[in-house]
Amino acid sequence: MIKMKLALFALVAVLCATLVSGCSNTPYKNEVSPVYYANNLTATELALHEGNMQKVIDYYLNGPTGAKSFFSALIVDAVTNEEICYGYNQGGKSMIYHGEIQAIMNCTTITGRNSWSGTYLYTTGESCPMCQAAIMWSGFDKVIYGSSIKTLYCENCMTQIALDSNVVNGQGFGLVQANNQTAWKPVQIIGGILSNITDTKVFRNYCNSTTSIFKATPYCNADFVGYNNTCAGTNSTCPPCENNATCPPCENAASFNANTMSFVLISFLAAIVIFA
């Protein structure tokens, strides 16, 4: 009898697996775009990016009157490192006038270009989904940021859309032709450059503010300790990837497959029914 039940259970499990995993839960392929950190760069490249990030920080700290916005951006030529233009957040005029958008529009006005391959974009804060999409459409070679969305939103209680830029960047394979590529080459994202300065001297912490328009109430997972990690306590010997000198470029942990979840649940229910 038990053998028969086991066989029945196996049959139901296989049927469930076939039914459930037969369909994708999204029409699009899911690709992962890595984030490179200082420990992934050569000393020469790190010095280049730190030098340019310092220029953006100085632009914020010492910019002309009215140009002071902690979200500031700079576009440079990838070969000559010539500064092409700056931009800064002007959310007072329009909520979509973010630093990166402003820099791209300023550079477009100055040069008339509509494609930005061969250039790098530096931004004090990680790009929001809107700006990351603009960076992808514009075809930048690299985007380099200081403070992460994770830090700004989860730790500094600052208004943000809770989505890492590399998640958006991973879905850019539909832009191959638009970006004059023969095969998909995602914008390279380099994170955390001079974040020791941007985290503390550029951006502020709004967690205790009752009046700031930048205040947000974080809706974050308290047990998250870093990318390429599991929950704190279960893998505590592995430090967060961003700070791990020996780890490869960080990728977001694969999202839990909804099909797998359904299969597990249905199988579990089937087991209860059969063995009851």
Ligand SMILES: [Zn+2]
């Ligand atoms: Zn933005």
